[in-house]
Amino acid sequence: MNDSSWGAPPRAGYWGPPDQGSGQGAPPAGPAYDAQDALLPPETQPMPIVPDTPAPPQEPMPSAPQPAPAAPRPPQKKSAGRDLGAAIGVGVGLGAVIIASLFIVKAVFIGVIAVAVVVGLWELTSRLDERKGIKAPLVPLAVGGTAMVVAGYVRGAEGAWVAMALTALAVLVWRMTEPPEGYLKDVTAGVFAAFYVPFLATFVALMLTADDGPWRVLTFLLLTVVSDTGAYAIGWRFGKHKLAPRISPGKTREGLLGAVTFAMAAGALCMEFLIDGGTWWQGLLIGLAVAASATLGDLGESMIKRDLGIKDMGTLLPGHGGIMDRLDSLLPTAPVVWLLLVVFVGST
Structure with a gap:
């Protein structure tokens, strides 16, 4: 800011040496001088002393580094929740032992x-x-x-x-x-x-x-496995509506529909080609019953595990959990299939 901006030249003795012939040295200091200045109107008051050498420029304060904008996350793929390779390998091994x-x-x-x-x-x-x-x-x-x-x-x-x-x-x-x-x-x-x-x-x-006992057992095992597989495949791909969120949050109504569809189709084929005296429509009914009993059995064991506060009953089978985690849908399905086969084709 320059002097002329205040509208008046500086007073003698204030900015420089005293005027010649004034007979005065430095302006009086103290209250008297302050009082004299106070008598001046505001527009003629002296400007504040500005030093001859300007103050060194202050270096700007370093600003905190700004975090880089987060990169957008790639879309997450649905996870099966288990080691699928290990689960398939163990399942194939168990199936071979059982069938043999x-x-x-x-x-x-x-x-x-x-x-x-x-x-x-x-x-x-x-x-x-x-x-x-x-x-x-x-x-x-x-x-x-x-x-x-x-x-x-x-x-x-x-x-x-x-x-x-x-x-x-x-x-x-x-x-x-x-x-x-x-x-x-x-x-x-x-x-x-x-x-x-x-x-x-x-x-x-x-x-x-029964005389065709091995084929009855094989039908029972196939229908239960196909029901679980259909529920898993359809539920994982299309599942949106929870079936029983308080018991098993991963199960969906779409998965149940997949279990029913797969089990009924497998039941029709098994009763037509594997069971003596069986017909395809009986297989449809057995498949429907298997899908219901297998789902209820799965939910029943999930209820037990929730009460116990555990995820799996054991760790014996990689990718599956324990033996009980594989028997959960088989156990309640066994009496259902046995009874329906006795009703449809007899006990021998």
Whole structure:
């Protein structure tokens, strides 16, 4: 800002040396000088002293580095949630063992069922103990479960019921060797486990007793696997509407429709070409029933796992979880298929 901008020249003695002949030196300082300046009108007041050398320019403060704009995220692909390669490999291996034992020696297949039952009981009782402190006795369950499967194959439904009753009694007696605290919840869980795993699995052994038993068992396995595969494929690709979000958030109504469609088509083919005396329309009904029972079985085990606060019952099968995670839809489907086959084509 220059001097002329204030509208008046600077006073003598203020900016430079005193005027010649004024007889005065530097202007008086202190209150008197201030008072004299105060008497001047505002437009004639002296300008403030500006030093002869300008102040060095201040360097601008460095500004904080601005974050680079985030790059747009590429669209995310849907994930299957499991190791699909491992799941397929394990599934093919299990299928080979099952089919080989089923069509070569029936007794070997009964052994396969018994092993699956014992491992499933071990997984279930272990998770109950770890997560809830419920100690369902494994020894009488494993022995009784194996006896149930064998009795069902040798003596039919009557033998299976007798073995189930004896297993429940063994659970009650075995638990008496422990302190009474928690007795009721332990034996209740034990009887539930005996019914849920070995008793339902016994209906697979009952199917095997028919003349075309291996084909009945194969039909049961194929329909359950096809139902699960249809639900997975359609639900993963088109699923938008949740089926039971509080129980299993991953299941959708579109997946259920895929399960029904795939199972009914497979049922018609199996009953027409694999089962003696079967017709395609019977296969449609069996496929519909399998899709319903397999879905309910899957939801039932999901309910148990949610109550326990776990994702899988075990880690024995890579890509699948545990044995119980593969039996969840098979167990409740076995009595449904057995009953419908008996109604449609008989028990022998």
